[in-house]
Amino acid sequence: MPLQAKSLGAALDEALTLHSCLCRREAGDFQRAIKGEGEVVVACTQEQRLFGELARQTEGAVAPLRFVNIRETGGWSRDASKAMPKIAALLAAANLPDPQPVATVSYRSGGRLLIIGPLEEAARAARLLDDILDVTLFAQGGAGEQERRHPVLAGKIDGLRGWLGAFELQWSRDNPIDLDLCTRCNACIKVCPEDAIGLDYQIDLAKCQSHRACVKACEAVGAIDFERAPQPHQEKFDLVLDLRSAPAFLQHAPPQGYFHAPQGLDPAQLVKLRDLVGEFEKPKFFDYKAKICAHSRNEKVGCHACIDVCSAEAISSDQRHQQIKVNASLCVGCGTCTTVCPTGALGYAYPRATDQGLKLRTLLSTYRRAGGEQATLLLHSQERGRELIEELGRAAQLGVAAGVPAHVIPVGLWHTASVGLDLWLSAVAFGASQVVVFMTREEAPQYRDAVREQMAVGQAVLTGLGYTGRHFTLIEADHIQDLDQELGLLSANSAEGPREAAAFAVAPEKRSTLELALDHLAAQAPGKPEAIALPAASPFGTIEVDKERCTLCLSCVSACPASALQDNPQLPQLRFIEKNCVQCGLCATTCPEDAIVLRPRLLLTPERRQPRVLNETQPYACVRCGKPFGTLKAIEAMLGKLEGHSMFQGAALERLKMCGDCRVVDIYSSQDEVKITDL
Structure with missing residues (x-):
């Protein structure tokens, strides 16, 4: 990589010495550097394991290590000679303190596995797993084994729900043959004149003509009883392997511990299943503040954006408590619910907005201080997104791709939809020319729609303020050729930002951060409009009241979760503070006279923060x-x-x-x- 120690050191306020083989012949320099208490950033993720081994072999106190990739993200690119500002930014961000730990969600799995599907396929999968897992089969046709190696259930599946360590199967035993009693002697199959009994030892009642020869053949065992009423059952399992063509869970993100394999068990699924025995933890990805939630008031539903967008179906309406309910065991941490939440009642916690804001501000300020211009933030996932970026860097090093441009700064996220309008606008205020969200096939379709809607709101704000160009872009790519082409187009889409970069700290509250970003962008704006019309997904806006229909019953005031609507204790008045309005619609659904209409917009005059009278009458x-x-x-x-x-x-x-x-x-x-x- 064509690194320039002088320019990097100037940007980082440090004297830097470049090493060409730090993990090999210069390993002694690395070991000397890590002795002490200060944290050490290693600008290499490719040899992370080797550096870890060297640290363990070093005598005495060893500094905590952090790793950052500057090779595929900048050093291996056709723009590598211009990438020093970006590399300095990545190094500076890697040196930030770790975010505060978050609460965790626990799972406990004893390894009890349910396999659903045709018997021969289920038995084949069971043989690969039964040395580790306690396997039960649920027959869905097919030929069974003569040897009873695993418990076999059969009947009609009425429901399957739950998650890792807590699946609950509900089914009805609706067949005359009791598999617990059946000895697989095949006598019933031999005597059935309609061939209504298969090797799954279940009777096809549509073929059966009631000859009952099978009952007589099974008389000694007593496994066949046509008079037996369907019996409901339920049983608990820790894991589920579903071999059917149609999955039990239709949502994009099925519960942890559920594996759908219509083409048969693949090696990756085999490894994951065998590893899912024991106790596990994951971060609790969200914080919920019910007091400011705009979902429900007075038994009326207003905002339901989080419920609609959740790909794991982990969010539901809790009308008893007039709020939403989030199942932390089902949540996969996409964070899209926090992106579409207008009030900030749902906040992303892994990491929190304050930590992400500090990272974005550090990246952009360091990039600017190092002489960089027209910075573009590329938000990508830590899994497939990171893999494609690294593949692109290797292709650039081989001369078959351009690689990541010098002005494009990759920012890894747990999930690309977890960062929304508050941080996007803050990034522009901090000096970003563009914010690009890079999505792959990992993401659910509703994530893309939600991100596009929020980007449309942000772009309308900036365009309305007079900033030229396109500031927000969604890239969709699953191959490095597509990604390389999309990144190459970003230079042509450079956009105008504020003359002076902001230095505010991102607040824990979403609305507070939005206000900080908007204040800075409006103060620096080329244009000075009084109001900007916004799309329907906007968290800003006003309401219009039909004075002829409004009776000033003030039911809308009690329904408003943001105190945007207020009464006047001294006079019969309905007052409104536009800054507080989140456009949840609770006032409109509550109004018995249908006198309220929402109008998304951003008011930029001082009246936005002041109460104004929407309607008044005589007492x-x-x-x-x-x-x-x-x-x-x-x-x-x-x-x-x-x-x-x-x-x-x-x-x-x-x-x-x-x-x-x-x-x-x-x-x-x-x-x-x-x-x-x-x-």
Whole structure:
């Protein structure tokens, strides 16, 4: 790699010495460097195992090691001679402290495996696994074995749910042959005139003509009983191998511990199954703040974006508690729910937004300080995305690809959809020309749709502010040729950013970060619009109230999760603070008069942060004491709807015009008058 120690050192404020063979003949220099307490960054991931062995062989205290790849990401590229700013940025980010640890989710698997499918295929798979796992077969046709090597279940599968260590199978034993009693003597098969009994030892009732010769042949064993009613059963398993063509779980991300193999068990699945015995942990990928969740209020549903986008079906509506419920055991950590959440009630925790924000700011500030221009962040997954980038770098080194351009800075994420609008806009504020999300076949279709919608919102904001060019791009590629071509097009799409880069720290709250980014971008913007129209997926906007229909019942105020809608304790008014509005729609679904319409936009005038009156009316005074107790429109609307009702005639209708205290007094006064008349 054509590394330049002087320019790298200037960007990192350190004196650097370049080594050409640090893991081999210069290993002594590495061992001297790691003695001590300070952390050491090794700019090589290819020989990570060897460096680890050298560290273990080094006497005395050894510094903690971090590794970063600068070879395939920058050093092996046609732009390698221009890549020093990017390499300096990658080194600086690698030197950041580790994020704070997060809570974990535990699984416990005893190795009890259920294999569903044709008997011969299931038995073949079982023989590869039964030395490690406790295997049970669920027959779905096919020929069985004469030797009873594994328990065999059969019947109708009514349901399969759960996850690693906690699968629950529900089925009905609906066949006359009891497999627990059957000895596989084949006598029933020989005597059946319709060939209705197969080697799975189950009777095809559509073929059976009720000759019952099989019952007589099995009389000694008693395994066949046509009078037996279907019996429901349920049983628990730790793992499931499904050999059927149609999977039991239709979601893009099935539960951990479930393997679908319609073409038969492949070597990778075999290894994974054999390893899934014991206790396991994974990060709890999300934080949930129910108080600011915009899903439900007053038994009305508003926002359900997280439920719709979850590819693992781990999020559901909990109407009893007026919120969502996330099953941490099913969650795969894609983070798309946090990207589409308008309030930040769902936040990504692995790592947290504050840690990601620090990393992006460090990358971009170091890149700029090293002389880099038009920085593009390439957000990719740690698995397939990273593999393709490394393959591309090797192809560039061989001269068959251009490689990653010098201005493109790869940023590995647990999942590409886990970073959203708040961090994208922050990155532009920090000095990024473009933010590119690189997706492969790993991602579910709804992830792509969600990212595109959020990018459309972000681009509308920046275009409305007068920044030219395209700032957000979604790349989809599964081969290095496609990736190489897409990356080559990014230079032509360079976009304008703010004149001065921001230095704010990303906040733990999504809305706070959005406000910081928007304030900086608006202050530096070439244009000064009063408002920007935004797409429907926007977390910003206003509402319009039909004053003729609105009765100022204020049910929308109690439904608003963000305090965007407020009343006035002194006057009958409906007030609105646009900065707080998340466009969840709870106000519109709650309004009994259908008087509210959402309008996505970004208001940029000071009025955005100030309460403004959407509707007001005269108070209605009690006809008995004169005290205001409602609004004129609300009481008149109520009287209009109830005046024809048999329960509200005469004095009863008149009491609706009274405050609560006077209504009680009037009722008791009327009762006293009745008693006096009776006397």
